[in-house]
Amino acid sequence: MDAQVEIQLIAAVVAIACAIPGVFLVLRKMALISDAISHSILPGIVIGFFITEDLNSPLLILLAALMGVITVVLVEAIQKTGLVKEDTAIGLVFPALFSIGVILIAKNANDVHLDVDAVLLGELAFAPFDRLIVSGTDIGPKSLWVMGTILLITIGMLFAFFKELKVSTFDAGLSAALGFSPVVLHYGLMTVSSVTVVGAFEAVGAVLVVALMIAPAATAYLLTSDLKKMLVLSVIFGVFSAIAGYWVAHFLDASIAGSMTTVLGLVFLMVYLFAPNKGLIAVMYRQKQQRTEVSLLTFLLHLNNHEEESERHVKHLNEHINWQKVRSKTVLDLAERNNLVHIDKNIVSLTIKGKEFTDLALEYIITNKDEKIEHMKDDFFLFRG
Amino acid sequence: MELSDYFSQLFSDYTLRTITLGTAILGAICGMLGSFAVLRKQSLLGDAISHAALPGIAIAFLITGTKDSNILLLGALVSGLIGTFWIRGMITKTHLKSDTALGLVLSLFFGFGMLLLTFIQKQPNANQAGLDKYLFGQAATLVESDVMLMAIVTGICLVIMLLFWKEFKILLFDADYTKTLGFNTRFIDVLITFFIVLAIVLGLQTVGVVLMSAMLLAPAAAARQWTNKLSVMIVLAAIFGAFSGVFGTAISASQNNLSTGPVIVLVAGVFVVVSFVFSPGRGILFKQLRKYQNRRDLKLQKTLQFMFDIAKTHENISHPHAIKILNNFQGYTRASLKEMEEKEWVKVRGQKWAMTEKGYDAAVNLYKNN
Numbered sequence: 001m002d003a004q005v006e007i008q009l010i011a012a013v014v015a016i017a018c019a020i021p022g023v024f025l026v027l028r029k030m031a032l033i034s035d036a037i038s039h040s041i042l043p044g045i046v047i048g049f050f051i052t053e054d055l056n057s058p059l060l061i062l063l064a065a066l067m068g069v070i071t072v073v074l075v076e077a078i079q080k081t082g083l084v085k086e087d088t089a090i091g092l093v094f095p096a097l098f099s100i101g102v103i104l105i106a107k108n109a110n111d112v113h114l115d116v117d118a119v120l121l122g123e124l125a126f127a128p129f130d131r132l133i134v135s136g137t138d139i140g141p142k143s144l145w146v147m148g149t150i151l152l153i154t155i156g157m158l159f160a161f162f163k164e165l166k167v168s169t170f171d172a173g174l175s176a177a178l179g180f181s182p183v184v185l186h187y188g189l190m191t192v193s194s195v196t197v198v199g200a201f202e203a204v205g206a207v208l209v210v211a212l213m214i215a216p217a218a219t220a221y222l223l224t225s226d227l228k229k230m231l232v233l234s235v236i237f238g239v240f241s242a243i244a245g246y247w248v249a250h251f252l253d254a255s256i257a258g259s260m261t262t263v264l265g266l267v268f269l270m271v272y273l274f275a276p277n278k279g280l281i282a283v284m285y286r287q288k289q290q291r292t293e294v295s296l297l298t299f300l301l302h303l304n305n306h307e308e309e310s311e312r313h314v315k316h317l318n319e320h321i322n323w324q325k326v327r328s329k330t331v332l333d334l335a336e337r338n339n340l341v342h343i344d345k346n347i348v349s350l351t352i353k354g355k356e357f358t359d360l361a362l363e364y365i366i367t368n369k370d371e372k373i374e375h376m377k378d379d380f381f382l383f384r385g
Numbered sequence: 386m387e388l389s390d391y392f393s394q395l396f397s398d399y400t401l402r403t404i405t406l407g408t409a410i411l412g413a414i415c416g417m418l419g420s421f422a423v424l425r426k427q428s429l430l431g432d433a434i435s436h437a438a439l440p441g442i443a444i445a446f447l448i449t450g451t452k453d454s455n456i457l458l459l460g461a462l463v464s465g466l467i468g469t470f471w472i473r474g475m476i477t478k479t480h481l482k483s484d485t486a487l488g489l490v491l492s493l494f495f496g497f498g499m500l501l502l503t504f505i506q507k508q509p510n511a512n513q514a515g516l517d518k519y520l521f522g523q524a525a526t527l528v529e530s531d532v533m534l535m536a537i538v539t540g541i542c543l544v545i546m547l548l549f550w551k552e553f554k555i556l557l558f559d560a561d562y563t564k565t566l567g568f569n570t571r572f573i574d575v576l577i578t579f580f581i582v583l584a585i586v587l588g589l590q591t592v593g594v595v596l597m598s599a600m601l602l603a604p605a606a607a608a609r610q611w612t613n614k615l616s617v618m619i620v621l622a623a624i625f626g627a628f629s630g631v632f633g634t635a636i637s638a639s640q641n642n643l644s645t646g647p648v649i650v651l652v653a654g655v656f657v658v659v660s661f662v663f664s665p666g667r668g669i670l671f672k673q674l675r676k677y678q679n680r681r682d683l684k685l686q687k688t689l690q691f692m693f694d695i696a697k698t699h700e701n702i703s704h705p706h707a708i709k710i711l712n713n714f715q716g717y718t719r720a721s722l723k724e725m726e727e728k729e730w731v732k733v734r735g736q737k738w739a740m741t742e743k744g745y746d747a748a749v750n751l752y753k754n755n
Contacts, residue, residue: 095599099647211492261496
């Protein structure tokens with residue numbers, strides 16, 4: 001196989017393997033745990049290296065994954081003491097462990113072929129040179145095999161425990177009541193995440209693993225609220241960024257991991273801005289509309305309260321209710337278009353439909369019962385269309 | 386160099402003095418502002434901001450081509466602020482939660498920064514080397530002007546904090562109330578955030594992007610354990626931070642191949658562990674001791690209650706009873722009986738015990754107070 005194709009293949013496999021646990025981390029509001037794990041596995045790797053003297057030994061992965069689980073346990077132990085808030089616990093644990101790793105490397109820098117830069121960044125470009133040779137034949141790059149195995153295990157676990165994961169993610173109480181221990185699932189997920197982080201770590205480095213885990217999931221989360229669709233979408237985003245990132249790096253002659261993240265960032269930014277329903281622009285538009293709707297209600301209530309003509313004059317509105325001209329005009333137009341008011345010689349009065357609507361609104365304000373507002377929401381939909 | 390050499394050379398050696406002063410000031414300002422971050426539950430904001438500052442450094446270098454640390458830090462400040470406000474935008478405008486927003490900004494900005502850094506490294510520009518010191522920080526590169534800058538910023542921070550003391554304090558503990566009092570919460574909020582970003586950016590050169598968050602958090606988390614008063618906490622955090630800076634520099638200077646950043650973080654970590662365990666009010670040790678003490682008291686009181694139930698059936702409360710009848714009662718041990726005797730609740734004579742007047746009163750009042 002061509003080295004270029006191999007690099008892209010490894011990148012894509014890493015992206016998929018990261019995206020799957022990433023979805024659950026984002027949904028469980030534990031996205032930052034991946035950041036903590038990716039930093040704190042460093043001492044595990046260094047100690048493993050001291051023992052085996054071999055950077056590719058499986059013991060390294062095992063120790064590092066163990067370190068990841070220890071991080072989670074430590075964070076939870078500190079949280080349980082109640083001395084500091086949850087996020088502070090994360091912020092205290094991983095820099096300390098990472099520092100230990102860095103110092104261990106620095107103290108033994110002369111006889112260790114381990115470089116802190118490589119730890120942070122990884123180097124995908126060199127991955128194809130490290131071949132796996134079984135009984136004399138070259139069967140492909142080693143990291144492809146490692147990540148491929150991790151990916152297969154992850155997918156296997158995902159299919160085997162999909163409904164358990166789903167229920168424990170969205171309703172831990174229900175999950176416990178149904179007999180799936182949320183604790184077991186929690187630590188299972190943490191173990192899978194740790195192993196994935198460790199495997200991906202070599203290829204893309206500590207910080208960028210976090211990007212590969214969180215960004216595709218967050219991007220997908222802005223587009224759908226269906227778990228299966230979210231998983232599929234985040235895998236697609238991950239693979240797309242991996243391959244596009246490779247070519248950007250090729251073009252700029254820069255770090256592959258860095259450009260993969262940058263592509264991920266751009267994809268996220270686009271979705272963040274333009275996603276239908278949940279994107280920034282859609283949200284801003286909806287908020288503006290809701291503001292107008294509330295203004296309309298206020299306006300109708302005002303009309304309902306005042307019989308005298310001076311209070312119902314078109315000009316009076318923007319003086320009395322203190323609205324700007326444009327806003328008063330939008331509200332007035334909206335009300336008239338929906339036959340809620342009619343204007344006669346610049347005097348505004350409620351129509352029968354307007355009166356009914358206002359009474360409904362008043363009833364809701366007085367009783368504060370939800371079923372009333374449900375009905376009105378439908379009415380507002382009519383205005384929009 | 387030995388540790389003792391370090392301290393003897395501290396006042397004669399220019400480099401050593403500069404670095405020590407720099408890390409001490411940095412520790413102090415980080416502790417001070419970190420207190421706000423910790424109390425506002427924004428602990429990991431520091432982590433996100435420090436990573437988000439990296440592309441700013443790279444872009445500042447690409448535009449100006451200089452390695453003047455002031456210009457690079459300005460770039461870091463701008464991109465750190467952009468990161469902060471994007472996090473805020475994400476949390477308020479979309480349904481993404483704060484952890485996702487923080488993680489996104491942290492990793493995406495950092496990745497972009499790394500792309501730029503590797504891009505710069507490939508450029509035919511002799512001036513490019515040394516940008517990667519911002520990853521882990523190198524206290525050794527601090528010069529007097531850097532320390533001056535830190536001192537000035539710390540001074541400004543201090544003045545602003547004293548000026549806006551009551552606003553900061555009230556916003557910290559009750560944001561809604563602050564709003565109803567008519568304060569411009571948005572302005573105060575932005576002011577605090579701005580200074581937190583500033584402190585982080587200042588530390589990048591010394592501690593580096595990766596470990597900066599711990600510098601901000603650890604002194605404050607340690608100080609929190611010793612007091613419930615904001616002013617005391619801030620002063621303590623500043624002291625802890627400054628000491629971590631000095632000790633960290635001392636240890637890393639006295640050994641070969643030790644970068645300053647990680648050592649400072651570990652020293653700060655020691656402060657945290659000691660505070661967690663030994664602080665008298667909230668520490669684990671004393672909490673456990675208090676728990677144990679309470680449990681013993683409770684046991685003693687239960688035994689007393691049991692004795693009281695026996696004693697009150699007799700005309701004379703001090704009528705002696707056999708110790709044997711206590712054996713049925715679970716809370717009773719020989720040691721607890723001895724303790725009760727010391728409290729003069731009972732008198733023990735041979736194999737018999739008798740309740741005293743004092744013990745009787747204590748038993749009667751046992752459930753009255755609550």
